[in-house]
Amino acid sequence: MKWTRFETVPLAELIDSPVIMGRRLRTYPLEVGDAAPHALCVVSENEKAVVVPDWILEQVGAMCRQTMRLMRVPGKPPFPRERFLFLVALxxxxxxxxxxxxxxxxxxxxxxxxxxxxxxxxxxxxxxxxIPHEYFHAWCGKLACPEGLVSADFHTPVNPELLWVYEGLTSYYDEVLSARGGMTLAQEYLDGVRDTASSYEIRTGRLWRSVEDSARAARHLRQRGQFWHDARQGQEYYGQGALFWMEADAIIRRGTAGAKSLDDFCRVFFDVPVNPVGAQHGYTREDVVRALTSVLPSQDWDALIRARIETPAPTLDLSPLLRLVGYDLEFTDEPTKAQAAEEKKSEGQGTINLKQSIGASFSKEGEVTDLVIGSPADLAGLAWGMKVLAVGGWTWSPDRLREAVRASKEAGKVELTVSFGERVESKAIAYSGGLRYPRLVRLEGEPDILNEAVRPLDEGPAH
Ligand SMILES: [Zn+2]
Structure with missing residues (x-):
């Protein structure tokens, strides 16, 4: 029998240091230049699952180097702590x-x-x-975090209202750094922005619940029910928090003619004393405003945070934000190859998503699984718990429904027969828009902020 004896460490460090173990544990060192050692450790019952191909290790290493390059402050080590381990249990x-x-x-x-x-x-x-999400947290969350989340012990309730920084900034950069490190293509990043923006344009909950409020309600929203999601909102400090930081990046890049970016904010904001593991450096809302102002003094950052984070959205329209990053959102009735593949995959997993057209999604069996408030399907009286039995007089199938929505351009309606408990009813959805797939369209003459943001940084020496 082989024994391993661990050194005695402070309680906070012990709690912040998880352990994985198993017979099939594999450890892969990552290429991170002269930084503190990084490794990917994988454990699983399935021996094939722990084999990580070289190209993934190269991409993860490149993503780590890009993150350290982004955070690099001259005269300081590339990584702030003694090591970093991705502990993966599959x-x-x-x-x-x-x-x-x-x-x-x-x-x-x-x-x-x-x-x-x-x-x-x-x-x-x-x-x-x-992977990039949790790695960015090594700085944003574990080196520095909102003062309200720093607690002297493990039983005092925390104040989560700055989670739009903790998780929002991390959610913005996990996608940006994924692309900079080659884990995703720039086009995939653009597709992600398109899908996020188009889904938020039908998210009616944005009109009453602010991003900050979703942060305050974090503990209820993590385990939420499935009904009325769009009306109630979820953990919006992630997704809508990320949109705030995308806007901040665009404002800085435009305001400095490309000389500076949100990267400069990160270098200022995370240049903090390195506390022992498990003891983060705390920051306040004022610290966030001060660091942003140091990068671009001409912008009223306090007002922007109040408008985007602390106040519900006055309208669902996101075109001003998209214009700022050099794009516009359009809808067509033909999916791209990737959208068609995504649609097929989602159908395989049991969801027929027509939220962008009639405003509802369905299970493969025809049950209503989601509704957009105020959409044609909602106005026609569709509701959770209903099941579509027939489409235009023919028995239910996902393809028939999709065809009926496509044909609505001529018919001006989609006719359904639905059951609700023991009742059977006819529902005519007044709709003539056909199928709708979002497209991100480049605005000529405007700076292409999205592609600028995902361009890899030069890995040369600090200057
Ligand atoms: Zn996170």
Whole structure:
């Protein structure tokens, strides 16, 4: 029997230092130049699942180098702590990522690396995106974090209202750094912005609940029910928080004619004393405003935070933000190849998503699984719990419904027969828009902020 004896460490460091173990543990060192050692450690019951191909190790190493390059302050070590370990446990029912000072604990299915395809993160369900997310947390969350989340002990309730910085900035940069490190293509990044923007344009909950309020309600929204999601909002400090930081990046890049970016904010904001593992440096809202102002003094950052984060959105329209990054959102009735593949995959998983057209989604069996408030489907009286029995007089099938929505351009309506408990009713959805797939269209003459943001940084020496 082999024994391992661990050194005695402070309680906070012990709690911040997870352990994985198993017979099939594999450890892969990552190429991070002269930084403190980094490694990817994988454990699983499935011996094939722990084999990580070289190209993934190269991409993860490149993403780490790009993150350190982004954070680099001359005269300081590239990585602030003594090591960094990606601790990955793969098996049935695991799906999480938790950030720690010198590591992250990631749980996923044993297909995590097996399904990943080179240059196509979406082929693996986009799950590898958790890797750059948790790595960015080594700075944003574990080096510095909101003062309200720093607690002297483990039983005092925390104040989560600045989670739009903690998780929002991390969510913006996990996609940017994924692309800078080559884990995703620039086009995939653009597709992600398109899907985020188009889904937020039908998210009616934005009109009453601010991003900050979603942060305050974090503990209720993490385990939310499935009904009325768009009206109630979810953990918006992630997605809408990320949109705020995308806007901030665009404002800085435009305001300095490309000389500065949000990267400069990060270098200022995360240049803090390195506390022992498990003891973060705390910051306040004023610190955020001060650091942003130091990068671009001409912008009223306090007012922008009040408008975008602390106040509900006055309208669902996101075109001003998209124009700022050099794009516009349009809808067509033909999906791109990737959208068609995504639609097929989503149908395979049991969701027929027509939220962008009639405003509802359905299970493969025809049950209403989601509704957009105020949409044609909602106005026609569709509701959760109803089941579509027939489309235009023919028995239900996902293809028939999609065809009926496509034909609505001529018919001006979509006719459904639905059951609700023991009742059967006819519903005529007044709609003539056909199928709708979002497209991001480049605005000529405007700076292309999205492509500028994902361009890899020069890995040469600090200047
Ligand atoms: Zn996070």
């Amino acid at each position: 098996g049935d029912g695991l799906r999480f990522g938790v950030e720690h000072g010198e590591s992250t604990l990631i749980g996923s299915s044993d297909r995590f690396f097996l399904d990943a395809k080179k240059d196509d993160q979406h082929a693996g369900g986009g799950t590898l995106g958790v």
